[in-house]
Amino acid sequence: MLECAVRWAAPVDEPPMRDLLDDGERDRYDRFLRPEDKARFVTGRLLARTALAEATGLAPETIRFTTDCPHCGAAHGKPRLPGSALDFSLSHSGDRVVLVLVEGAEVGVDVERESDRDVDRLAEMVLAAPERAALAAMADRKRGFHAYWSRKEALLKATGHGLAAPMTDIHVSAPDEPPEVLAWEGDAAVSPVRMADLTPGPGYAASIAVLTDRPLKITETPLD
Numbered sequence: 001m002l003e004c005a006v007r008w009a010a011p012v013d014e015p016p017m018r019d020l021l022d023d024g025e026r027d028r029y030d031r032f033l034r035p036e037d038k039a040r041f042v043t044g045r046l047l048a049r050t051a052l053a054e055a056t057g058l059a060p061e062t063i064r065f066t067t068d069c070p071h072c073g074a075a076h077g078k079p080r081l082p083g084s085a086l087d088f089s090l091s092h093s094g095d096r097v098v099l100v101l102v103e104g105a106e107v108g109v110d111v112e113r114e115s116d117r118d119v120d121r122l123a124e125m126v127l128a129a130p131e132r133a134a135l136a137a138m139a140d141r142k143r144g145f146h147a148y149w150s151r152k153e154a155l156l157k158a159t160g161h162g163l164a165a166p167m168t169d170i171h172v173s174a175p176d177e178p179p180e181v182l183a184w185e186g187d188a189a190v191s192p193v194r195m196a197d198l199t200p201g202p203g204y205a206a207s208i209a210v211l212t213d214r215p216l217k218i219t220e221t222p223l224d
Contacts, residue, residue: 002214005101006109006198007047007221011039011092017046022064040092045079047099048088052081055101078108078157089157089208096200096223100208108157110150111198111206119145126152128171128183138175146205147175151195155181155209161188179207 013035021029025045032038049060065079078089088101094113101107119141123132126149138144152167159165165188172195173180179195192213198206199220210216 001217002102002105002210002212004107004196004208004210004216004218005051006208006218007051007099008200008223009043009047009097010095010223011036011043011097013039013042017042020049020061021045040097043097044090044092044099047097048079048090051088051099051101052086055086056084078160093204096204098198098200098206102210105210105212106158106160107208107210108154108159109206109208110153110157111200111204112146112150112153114142114146114203114205116142126167128168130171134174143205144175147197148172150205151179151207151209154207155193155195158193158209158211159188159190
């Protein structure tokens with residue numbers, strides 16, 4: 001059984017939180033134009049430092065991350081703690097920020113706020129043909145689309161590909177079924193993968209993906 005610790009938080013931006021940012025993070029924080037984007041960013045980094053400090057015994061203010069991409073080496077990858085077997089992933093949308101922490105496996109997490117975006121147009125770019133057919137038959141297509149999207153986004157964050165790999169190459173199970181990868185075409189495909197849906201609250205979809213064959217034990221710390 002692989003332990004997956006999930007923490008939820010609402011975006012907050014306070015001076016003590018910003019004090020923990022390193023120079024690169026502070027530069028990125030300063031580049032955000034909207035206050036809500038600043039809050040989501042700094043809250044995610046606080047979640048990461050808090051969880052890693054508890055797991056490692058390090059002081060939060062001493063924790064520094066690398067962001068090297070595992071595929072091209074550029075500095076646009078997900079943050080990692082150098083020299084540690086702990087992997088973590090962050091995501092945020094609307095008034096939700098989420099972190100998942102796993103030891104000994106690569107992990108990805110994604111949360112999506114359901115919105116009135118053009119589901120039909122986006123489905124052509126995100127969903128495989130069988131998924132589009134299943135979506136067309138759903139009563140709540142907005143919920144269904146965002147469930148599909150969060151599962152795929154979590155998977156591509158776990159592999160480190162992000163949006164560089166086509167989502168349409170991936171076929172995952174339907175939103176009302178236990179999440180799993182049914183088929184994956186293309187060079188980015190990996191196996192084994194375990195997936196799980198999270199409980200972000202009404203109006204949101206959220207999922208995690210872990211590159212492992214071990215069953216997942218998920219512990220969620222909800223919003224205060």
